[in-house]
Amino acid sequence: xxxxxxxxxxxxxxxxxxxxxxxxxxxxxxxxxxxxxxxxxxxxxxxxxxxxxxxxxxxxxxxxxxxxxxxxxxxxxxxxxxxxxxxxxxxxxxxxxxxxxxxxxxxxxxxxxxxxxxxxxxxxxxxxxxxxxxxxxxxxxxxxxxxxxxxxxxxxxxxxxxxxxxxxxxxxxxxxxxxxxxxxxxxxxxxxxxxxxxxxxxxxxxxxxxxxxxxxxxxxxxxxxxxxxxxxxxxxxxxxxxxxxxxxxxxxxxxxxxxxxxxxxxxxxxxxxxxxxxxxxxxxxxxxxxxxxxxxxxxxxxxxxxxxxxxxxxxxxxxxxxxxxxxxxxxxxxxxxxxxxxxxxxxxxxxxxxxxxxxxxxxxxxxxxxxxxxxxxxxxxxxxxxxxxxxxxxxxxxxxxxxxxxxxxxxxxxxxxxxxxxxxxxxxxxxxxxxxxxxxxxxxxxxxxxxxxxxxxxxxxxxxxxxxxxxxxxxxxxxxxxxxxxxxxxxxxxxxxxxxxxxxxxxxxxxxxxxxxxxxxxxxxxxxxxxxxxxxxxxxxxxxxxxxxxxxxxxxxxxxxxxxxxxxxxxxxxxxxxxxxxxxxxxxxxxxxxxxxxxxxxxxxxxxxxxxxxxxxxxxxxxxxxxxxx
Numbered sequence: 001x002x003x004x005x006x007x008x009x010x011x012x013x014x015x016x017x018x019x020x021x022x023x024x025x026x027x028x029x030x031x032x033x034x035x036x037x038x039x040x041x042x043x044x045x046x047x048x049x050x051x052x053x054x055x056x057x058x059x060x061x062x063x064x065x066x067x068x069x070x071x072x073x074x075x076x077x078x079x080x081x082x083x084x085x086x087x088x089x090x091x092x093x094x095x096x097x098x099x100x101x102x103x104x105x106x107x108x109x110x111x112x113x114x115x116x117x118x119x120x121x122x123x124x125x126x127x128x129x130x131x132x133x134x135x136x137x138x139x140x141x142x143x144x145x146x147x148x149x150x151x152x153x154x155x156x157x158x159x160x161x162x163x164x165x166x167x168x169x170x171x172x173x174x175x176x177x178x179x180x181x182x183x184x185x186x187x188x189x190x191x192x193x194x195x196x197x198x199x200x201x202x203x204x205x206x207x208x209x210x211x212x213x214x215x216x217x218x219x220x221x222x223x224x225x226x227x228x229x230x231x232x233x234x235x236x237x238x239x240x241x242x243x244x245x246x247x248x249x250x251x252x253x254x255x256x257x258x259x260x261x262x263x264x265x266x267x268x269x270x271x272x273x274x275x276x277x278x279x280x281x282x283x284x285x286x287x288x289x290x291x292x293x294x295x296x297x298x299x300x301x302x303x304x305x306x307x308x309x310x311x312x313x314x315x316x317x318x319x320x321x322x323x324x325x326x327x328x329x330x331x332x333x334x335x336x337x338x339x340x341x342x343x344x345x346x347x348x349x350x351x352x353x354x355x356x357x358x359x360x361x362x363x364x365x366x367x368x369x370x371x372x373x374x375x376x377x378x379x380x381x382x383x384x385x386x387x388x389x390x391x392x393x394x395x396x397x398x399x400x401x402x403x404x405x406x407x408x409x410x411x412x413x414x415x416x417x418x419x420x421x422x423x424x425x426x427x428x429x430x431x432x433x434x435x436x437x438x439x440x441x442x443x444x445x446x447x448x449x450x451x452x453x454x455x456x457x458x459x460x461x462x463x464x465x466x467x468x469x470x471x472x473x474x475x476x477x478x479x480x481x482x483x484x485x486x487x488x489x490x491x492x493x494x495x496x497x498x499x500x501x502x503x504x505x506x507x508x509x510x511x512x513x514x515x516x517x518x519x520x521x522x523x524x525x526x527x528x529x530x531x532x533x534x535x536x537x538x539x540x541x542x543x544x545x546x547x548x549x550x551x552x553x554x555x556x557x558x559x560x561x562x563x564x565x566x567x568x569x570x571x572x573x574x575x576x577x578x579x580x581x582x583x584x585x586x587x588x589x590x591x592x593x594x595x596x597x598x599x600x601x602x603x604x605x606x607x608x609x610x611x612x613x614x615x616x617x618x619x620x621x622x623x624x625x626x627x628x629x630x
Contacts, residue, residue, distance in 0.1 A: 019597075020624075020625040021596040021597065021622060021623075021624050021625060022624055022625050023062060023624050023625075025596065025597065025600065025619075025624065026057070026060055026062050026065070026619075026620055026622075026624050027062065027065050028600070029600060029616050029619045029620050030053060030057060030062075030065055030069065030616075030620055032600075032603075032604065032612070032616050033053050033613055033616040033617060033620070034049065034053070034069070034072070036609040036612045036613045036616065037049065037609070037613060039609055040609075042076040042077045043076070043077045043080050043083065045073070045076050045077075046073040046074070046076040046077040046080065046083045046087075047080075047082075047083045048613070049069050049070075049072065049073035049076075050069075050070060050073045050083050050086045050087045050090065051083070051086055052613075052617055053069055053617065053620065054066045054069050054070050054073070054087075054090055055090075056617050056620040056621045057069065057620055058090070058094070059621055060620055060621055060622070060623075060624065062620075062624075063094055066090070066094065067091065067094055067096055067099075070087050070090055070091050071091075071099060073087055074087045074103055078106065079108065081107075081111070081112045081115040081116065082115070084103060084112075084115075084116060085115045085116055085118070085119035086119065087100075087103065088100045088103050088104050088116050088119045088120050088123060089119035089120070089122050089123040089126075090123065091103070091123065092119075092120055092122075092123025092124045092126070092127060092129075092132075093122075093123040093124075093126040093127050094123075094127070095127050097123075097124055097127065097129060097132060100120055100123055100124075101120060103116065104116040104117055104119075104120040104136070110141050113139075113140075113141065114140055114141060114159070114160055114161060115159075115161060117136045117137075117139055117140045117161065118136075118137075118140060118160060118161015118162065118164055118165060119161065119164075120136045121133045121134075121136035121137050121140075121161065121162075121164075121165035121168075122161070122164050122165055122168045124136060125165060125168035125169045125171075125172055125174065126168055126172065128172060130169065130172075130174045130177055133165055133168070133169060133174075134177060134181070136165070137161075137162055137165045137181055140160055140161060140162060154188040154189045154190055157185055157186075157188055157190045157191075158190055162181065162185065163182075163185070163190040163191075163193070163194060165181070166178045166181050166182045166194045167193075167194060167197060169181065170194065170197050170198050170201055171197075171201075175198050175201060175202060178194065178198060179194075179195065179198050179219065182194040182195055182198070183195075187226045187229060187230070189230070189238075189241065189242070189245075191226060192223055192226045192227060192230070192242065192245050192246065193245055195219050195222050195223045195226065195249070196219075196220070196223040196245050196246065196248055196249035198216075198219050199216045199217070199219035199220040199222075199223055199249040199252065199253055200216070200248060200249055200252040200253070201216075202215050202216030202219065202253075203216035203217065203220070203249075203252045203253040204252055213253070216252070216253045217253045217254065219249065219253075220249040220250055220252070220253040220254060223245070223246050223249045223250075224246050224249070224250060224262060226246075227242040227243065227245065227246035228266065230242050231243075231266055236272065239268070239272050239276075240272055240275050240276045240279065243263065243266075243268060243272070243273070243276040244276045244279040244280055244283075246262065247259045247262070247263075247276065247277075247280045248280065248283060250262060251280065251284070251292065251296065256292060256295045256296050259280070259296065260296075263276075263277075273298070274298045277296055277297060277298045278297065278298065278310065278314075280296050281293040281294075281296050281297035281314055282314070282317070284296065285314065285317040285318060290318040290319075290320075293314060293317075293318065294314075294318070297311070297314055300327070302330075303334070304334070305331040305332075305334040305335040305338070305355070305359070306331075306355065308327050308328070308330055308331035308334070309328070309331050309355075309358060309359060309362065311327050312324045312327040312328045312331065312362055313362070315327060316362065316365065316366070321366060324362075324366060325363075325366045325368055328359060328362045328363055328366060328368075328371075329363075329368070329371055331359050332359050332363065332371055332374065332375045335352075335355060335356055335359055335375065336374070336375065336377070336378060338352075339352070339356070339378035340378065353379050353383065356375055356376055356378065356379060357376070357387075359375050360372045360373075360375045360376050360387060360390075361390075363375060364390065364391065364394045367394075367398065367400075369391050369394065369395060369400075369403050369406075369407060370406070372387075372391060373387065373388070373391060373407070373410070380419075380420075381414070381417055381419050382419035382420060382421050382424065384414065385414055385415060385417075385419075385424055385428050386428075388407070388410065388411035388414050388415070388428070388432075389411070389428060389431050389432060389435065391407055391411070392404065392407060392408070392411055392432060392435050392436070393435050395407060396435055396436065396438075396439035396441065397439070399439075404441065404444065408444060408447075408448075411428075411432060412429070412432070412448065412451050414428075415428040415429050415432070416451075416455060416461070418461070422462065423455075423461050423462050423463045423464070425452075425455045425461060425463045426452070426455070426456070426463045426464045426465070426466065427464070429448060429451060429452040429455060430452065430466070430470055430473075430474070432448050433445055433448045433449055433452065433474060433477050434473065434477060436448060436477075437476075437477035437478070438553070438554055442479075445477055445478060446478060449474065449477070449478055452474075468487055468488070468490070468491035468492075468539060468543055469491075469542060469543050469546050471487050472484040472485075472487040472488055472491075472543045472546065472547055473546060473547070473550055475487060476547060476550050476551065481547075481551075481559055481562070481563075484547050484563075485544075485547070485562075485563065485566065487543065488540050488543040488544050488547065488563075488566065489540065491539040491540045491542075491543045492538050492539030492540055493538040493539070493540060494537075494538050494540045494541050494567070494568065494575070495536065495537065495538045495541065495574045495575065496536050496537075496538040496539075497536070498536050536574060537574060537575050537577060537578045540566075541567055541575050541578050541579075542578055544563050544564070544566045544567055544578075544582075545563075545564075545567070545578035545579065545581050545582045547560075547563040548560040548561075548563040548564040548581075548582035548585065548586065549581055549582055549585040551563060552582070552585035552586045552588065552589040553585060553589070555589055555592070555593065557586060557589050557590060557593065557595075560582065560585065560586050560589065561586060563582070564579065564582040564583065564586065567579050567582070576607040576608070577608075579607075580606045580607055580608050580611050583602050583603070583605055583606050584606060584611055584615060586602050587599045587602040587603045587606075587615050588615075590602060591618065591619070591622065596619060596622055599615075599619060600619055603615045603616060603619070
């Protein structure tokens with residue numbers, strides 16, 4: 001028995017029957033998404049359509065469908081200001097100022113009007129309608145605060161929507177209009193951000209222009225003045241934010257030395273200055289201005305592994321692998337030395353282990369697997385074993401055969417080592433085999449498989465036996481799908497009798513925690529119960545689903561479909577949870593392989609609306625044939 005949606009929606013468009021993924025197919029996927037959301041309450045539907053589906057369609061270039069979805073969403077919930085604000089901004093940004101303004105004027109009160117006009121202004125500015133954006137800003141009713149505008153807080157200003165309009169005006173090049181509007185605001189953090197943004201945009205304009213530079217330098221000076229006044233009363237975190245924002249404008253318009261002079265003049269505390277400078281350096285790295293980032297970043301404390309790790313992070317972002325590796329190795333040596341100093345052990349054992357793990361991860365990223373493993377040796381064996389899996393994963397991903405040859409014997413030996421919490425050999429050798437098989441290392445997979453079999457035979461190790469799901473997955477790992485399916489057949493029944501827990505779980509998945517009334521919940525539970533006494537997935541179903549997921553993840557779509565077909569016709573009821581897991585993985589594999597029509601067909605078989613929506617959204621984002629139309 002299939003489950004029906006709570007609300008009726010128009011019939012879906014049929015997918016295009018040609019080979020390519022067309023705009024018609026994108027529209028069909030969008031309609032399927034709307035249907036999959038129709039069982040949710042109106043507010044949740046509107047939010048998902050406006051924030052998720054519309055965004056996906058805009059990114060895909062399907063503007064007419066995006067507008068259609070936005071207008072449909074606006075009718076679902078006319079009271080929620082947040083979702084309606086999103087709808088208004090997107091419609092205006094897409095050039096539909098008329099409908100956007102109509103929705104903004106429908107505001108039920110001043111609070112709603114403020115939010116909606118702010119979003120209208122942003123959308124109009126994005127679309128290039130500067131006059132319309134300024135008109136929307138002028139109509140926004142600022143909250144009354146005594147008799148002085150200066151009494152407005154940063155929170156008040158952000159809530160007004162005006163800073164967001166200014167930011168968009170600056171971004172589209174209407175800097176004069178943006179600055180004029182910003183200067184009507186009191187000296188709060190939002191104004192500093194906006195004036196600083198305008199300064200940076202003017203000073204970075206290409207080709208360079210003396211007029212723009214002079215204007216930008218003047219705004220940078222204004223931003224600096226705002227920051228200086230606010231630093232007098234700011235607390236710790238606020239100081240960092242004010243310094244970083246002013247610093248961004250100063251660097252762009254006046255250079256690194258001017259920033260350092262500003263910090264010195266304000267007598268900024270060393271720790272505050274260090275964090276602010278790191279923020280500035282990080283932003284410069286994002287912009288690929290590596291020389292400036294290196295010049296502004298504070299010098300690392302060579303005696304502190306934490307400080308060296310921070311420096312390495314900057315170097316890695318700059319793609320300076322050699323220098324980064326040298327710094328991280330030094331951090332590793334300092335950390336190991338500290339760990340081995342019995343006279344002064346780290347005060348926070350687990351915090352220090354996390355620090356070692358951070359160094360380990362950076363060394364992995366830099367391809368230094370030997371030093372990575374050396375770094376975690378001070379960690380006790382039961383917590384150190386997972387790091388060997390991480391190293392092998394990285395080596396497999398990089399196809400570093402020489403590194404795998406060195407690491408594999410160490411890893412197997414570590415997994416066999418008894419721990420205070422008992423043997424973990426089964427768990428980690430099983431994971432190791434999965435990693436090697438997924439990477440295509442057949443010989444190494446068989447070697448690890450033999451080691452696992454020997455461990456299981458050695459009673460002195462007291463290794464945990466494998467369950468049916470693990471046995472089946474191992475057969476897949478060694479290339480024996482028939483053997484895996486035979487294990488599934490022997491695992492137990494396809495379905496088992498329902499329990500109160502399984503009934504509630506399945507009802508919850510279909511309701512999506514979408515609470516409407518108790519009667520709705522009771523009705524759904526009754527529908528689940530009516531499906532028959534054998535409701536929940538049994539051992540065989542779970543093993544088959546696992547096999548399908550595993551094969552799909554490795555790109556073997558044919559094998560995955562073969563395993564999934566073993567779930568039989570009962571999947572519309574008792575087995576929908578495990579079948580949906582298999583179908584999702586298959587659809588992902590089809591998408592990755594470029595078979596988008598096949599993925600769409602598979603997704604349509606998924607019963608859980610939430611899972612179906614997630615997959616459909618990904619399809620809407622996929623590039624479509626530009627020569628086709630809906």
